[in-house]
Each structure stands twice: as structure tokens, then as C-alpha cells.
Amino acid sequence: MALTMFSDCSSSTTARLLPLNRTGSGFLHLRGSSATLLHLNPRNPRSLGVISTQRCQSSYSPTVAMTTETSAKVIDGKAVAKQIRDEITSEISRMRDAIGKVPGLAVILVGDRKDSATYVRNKKKACEAVGITSYEVRLPEDSTEQELLKYIAEFNANPSVHGILIQLPLPRHMDEENILNAVRIEKDVDGFHPLNIGRLAMRGREPLFVPCTPKGCIELLHRYGISIKGKRAVVIGRSNIVGMPAALLLQREDATISIIHSSTENREEITRQADIIISAAGQANMVRGSWIKPGAVIIDVGINPVDDPNSPRGYRLVGDVCYDEACKIASAITPVPGGVGPMTIAMLLSNTLSSAKRALNFE
Numbered sequence: 001m002a003l004t005m006f007s008d009c010s011s012s013t014t015a016r017l018l019p020l021n022r023t024g025s026g027f028l029h030l031r032g033s034s035a036t037l038l039h040l041n042p043r044n045p046r047s048l049g050v051i052s053t054q055r056c057q058s059s060y061s062p063t064v065a066m067t068t069e070t071s072a073k074v075i076d077g078k079a080v081a082k083q084i085r086d087e088i089t090s091e092i093s094r095m096r097d098a099i100g101k102v103p104g105l106a107v108i109l110v111g112d113r114k115d116s117a118t119y120v121r122n123k124k125k126a127c128e129a130v131g132i133t134s135y136e137v138r139l140p141e142d143s144t145e146q147e148l149l150k151y152i153a154e155f156n157a158n159p160s161v162h163g164i165l166i167q168l169p170l171p172r173h174m175d176e177e178n179i180l181n182a183v184r185i186e187k188d189v190d191g192f193h194p195l196n197i198g199r200l201a202m203r204g205r206e207p208l209f210v211p212c213t214p215k216g217c218i219e220l221l222h223r224y225g226i227s228i229k230g231k232r233a234v235v236i237g238r239s240n241i242v243g244m245p246a247a248l249l250l251q252r253e254d255a256t257i258s259i260i261h262s263s264t265e266n267r268e269e270i271t272r273q274a275d276i277i278i279s280a281a282g283q284a285n286m287v288r289g290s291w292i293k294p295g296a297v298i299i300d301v302g303i304n305p306v307d308d309p310n311s312p313r314g315y316r317l318v319g320d321v322c323y324d325e326a327c328k329i330a331s332a333i334t335p336v337p338g339g340v341g342p343m344t345i346a347m348l349l350s351n352t353l354s355s356a357k358r359a360l361n362f363e
């Protein structure tokens, strides 16, 4: 009886089912189901198989799971992000030793949204861990645009600050375009300045910074040796911070792109043609198994809270893609959490390091 135990498609629920056994060899072994075991090669982080991978578990009952082959390889964003942070840590200590300076990142948070406060706290912790000096400004919800612009101007002029991040969304009374335009392009580590986005969109032009989440998605494809050139890619979502730059990046890598948004007709049919799907719609479990071409690669950017009385927080996070269904059809997939999210932060640190290197003329 192939029962679906979890109708919510969640990767976190299934992850808890996985009987993982870490051996002394640095490989992950998965009992009761097939596992892909790739060697960890810290000397060559860009090589294929740099990360130990496991195959994802389907939502079958445990008895069935013992005999059922599931197919998709889990793209482990958490592990890749850790490896990138380690690389950044050693670069920063080389910088400190050579010129006595380290990168600095300023983060500005306006208002008291709980999720934004958590993200900012996580960014600060991540900075500290790799040796980036962080500067934090918290402004009350009812601050004026002028007050915010004053802090941006100060950070623009401060030579110890190499990156400035304005946590989004801003309160509704603030003009986001006006605020983001005020960040000096050389410090725009989020890559949201129109000049950076414009360069990203134009052939033969190079942006100073690429937005962190889409950059993290592409980095995952690269580090897992998944080729993009000539592939059909579908991006679900067209926001300024994720969907649109993700589509531009895929296009720069010579994929053929379709972009799906809330007015798209036949979204299931269009998605089913994709070799690579990047989903950033913010709709829990919207992409079902029937939307996926067998063997497609799925990068699930969505982070959607769903009620879960069994979780200490009262909710848990799921992606846009119905994970358990996708696992049986896709060739590789990112989980939520533990997929794109940690990569976003790693790319922010990486952009900040590049910015400092450029400003300090350090190779």
C-alpha cells in the first residue's frame, strides 16, 4: 500500500524520516534506500561531486520505503554554503595578514517585522563567523525617508564599510526605489541598484554585484556540475530581488528562459517543458509532481511558513515545490530549509569580500 503519509509535501518532515548514518569516511550512507555517495574534495571546491549527496526520500510508508527506489539527488545548500563560508574565512585572514584590514558590512533594518529581525541577526552572526565587521542600524517603523537616507550617506562615505544592505521590505510609506538608488553602486552588495541590474540585463556588460539569492541558485548548479547552456529553464516569479535577476542570470549562462507569473496561463504545461526550474513564487507546494519533466533539476527558492502544532515555533517552512512528489520525478532538488536560504547569506558574504578586495586593491 503506497500511502502518502504527508499530504503537505514537506522536505523537513521527510528529512526526519531519513535513517542517516554518518560513517568515518566522510560519506553519508542512507539505510533502506539508495544513496548517491560523492566524494568530498575540499581542494577543488568547484569540482563535480564536491558535496556528499543523498537521494531524497519519498513519502511512502516506512515499509514501502525499504524497497522503493526514489530518484532525486538532494542539492545540499547548507553544506555548499558552509564550504563557501570556509573559503571566505581563509581569504579574509589572508587579507588581514597582508594589509591589516577586513571587509565591513552595514545592515539597516527599518521597523520591527519579526522575520526581518531574524534575517538581520543571522546575517550579523554569519559576518562575525567569517571575520567581516558588521555595522547594524535599527530604525523605528515610523522613521522618515530622510532619516534613513542620512544613514545611507554616512555608510557611503565610511571607508571601513564595503557593503550596505537595506533589509526589505521597507515600511509602506517609504519609496523603495529612492532608497535603493541612494546606495553607492560600489557598495551595493545586494545587487539591487538599477545600474547593477541594468548591466546584468545587457550583453557585454558586467554588474559590480549580482543579487545574492539568484547568484546562490546558479552557484548550486555549478557546484553540482549541472550544465545550463542550451537547457530550457523556467523561472516561476518575476520579482526584482529573485525571479527577474534569476532569469537574467540563466540567460547569461545560455539557457532558454520562460518566466511564469500570476497572469501566466498554462503554467503547469510550460513548467513541464523545463530542464531546470527555479521557483520563487512564495506559494507553498504549488509545483506538483505533474508539473515536472522527468529528470528536471529543481531549485526551490520559496520559503513559506505552514502551521505545524508539533513544531516548537508552531509553524515550519516549506518550499514552492511539493517536495515528496518532486523527489520521485526530478533528478535533483534543493530542500527547504537547507537549500537556497543558506546560499543567499553565503553570497552576501562573498559579495562583501569582493567589494572590499576591489576597494582595497587586494588581489
Ligand SMILES: NC(=O)C1=CN([C@@H]2O[C@H](COP(=O)(O)OP(=O)(O)OC[C@H]3O[C@@H](n4cnc5c(N)ncnc54)[C@H](OP(=O)(O)O)[C@@H]3O)[C@@H](O)[C@H]2O)C=CC1
Binding pocket: 213, 236, 237, 238, 239, 240, 241, 242, 243, 260, 261, 262, 263, 264, 267, 280, 281, 282, 283, 286, 301, 302, 303, 304, 340, 341, 342, 344
Ligand atoms: N531562499 C531565499 O534566500 C529567499 C527566499 N525568498 C522566498 O522566495 C519567495 C518569493 O519571494 P519574492 O520574489 O520576494 O516574492 P514576491 O511576492 O515579490 O514575488 C512573487 C512572484 O511570484 C509570482 N507568483 C505569485 N503567485 C504565483 C502563482 N500562483 N503562479 C505563478 N506565479 C506566481 C508573482 O507574480 P506577479 O509578478 O504577477 O505578482 C511574483 O512575480 C518567497 O517565498 C520568499 O520568502 C525570497 C528571497 C530570498
Ligand SMILES: Nc1nc(=O)c2c([nH]1)NC[C@@H]1CN(c3ccc(C(=O)N[C@@H](CCC(=O)O)C(=O)O)cc3)C=[N+]21
Binding pocket: 119, 165, 166, 167, 168, 169, 190, 212, 213, 303, 317, 336, 337, 338, 339, 340, 341, 342, 344, 345
Ligand atoms: N535587502 C534584502 N536582501 C535579501 O537578501 C533579503 C531581504 N532584503 N529580505 C528578505 C529576503 C529573504 N532572505 C532570506 C535569506 C536567508 C534565508 C535562510 O537562511 N533560510 C533558512 C531557514 C531559516 C529559518 O529556519 O528561519 C533556510 O532556507 O535554510 C531565508 C531568506 C533574504 N532576503
